[in-house]
Amino acid sequence: MAPIVSVENVRASYGGTVALDGVSLEIAEGSSFALLGPNGAGKTTLVNILCTLRRPQGGRALVAGNDVVRAARRARRSIGVVFQNSSLDDRLTARENLDFHGLVHGMPARQRRLHIQRVLELVALTDWEDEIVRTFSGGMRRRLEIARALMHEPKILFLDEPTVGLDAQTRQQIWEHLDRLRTERRITVLTTTHYIEEVEGADLVCIIDHGKIIAQGSPEALKEAHGRRWLQADVSDTATRQAILAHYPHAQPLGPRSIVAPVGSLEAEHLQRGPFADKVTEIRYREPTLESVFLSLTGRDLRDRTDGEKEAQLAEGRRGGHR
Structure with a gap:
């Protein structure tokens, strides 16, 4: 069976x-695919290309059999997108x-009515269909954005940081909805x-850097091949962290007051x-997990952000298109 997403030697700058x-990857139909990488690694650029928001400068990308450049309109019909930043009209x-959303996709009135009821039921928001969105909690807004992305019955759902800013319980609820939908x-x-813990159950994980x-x-294959046991130490101040890093060459920084080392x-x-x-x-030990795989391969913790890295991510998003 042909992959539903195919990326061949894609380049962008x-x-x-x-x-x-020169990124190449394939995603099987019906699978759960996780794209992990530090800020500035190229994740947003790749997602923007697959969503037809940006053209690649080399290579080829197919979505549901449609070239994202030559058949962008057909490709867009096959995808639903949940952006990191809310784009609902509150x-x-x-x-x-x-x-x-249905009007934008050219859906007839009767079809829109049927699909609205269907997707609201899928995300458990039927009782709030006539409520103003500005009264919704963060979790309810995320579920509504997922419902909107499903309105036109896409084959592929792109989720860019779908649970950022939500509490742990709400994140779990969102993923339960998504797993059921899939x-x-x-x-x-x-x-x-x-x-990273949210994609431990993904079918395929892809780690991208630079x-x-x-x-x-x-996840199991990556942990077996690259997973390591790490020692983590939390210290009282940044100066001590820097002194430990200078004293132990294999140690790496983790946030302002922690270090890790194999x-x-x-x-x-x-x-x-x-x-x-x-x-x-x-002091504690970290057993092999996807997070330890990521740390081993990139030398960085996925959520260890500096202000400069945040700015770089924002700049990438602004250049790549509306998120």
């Missing part, structure tokens, strides 16, 4: 900065937001996220009895 450097009701409607789901794919496979290169007793003992507030 902004000025002299390479965003994608002055309208839930039903009105969905109705407008099972019931055989929708292919491509997700980018900073919450515009290149550095690893891909099932087990074997640094052990707990080194810190408990060494010159930094009185500055270490907690």
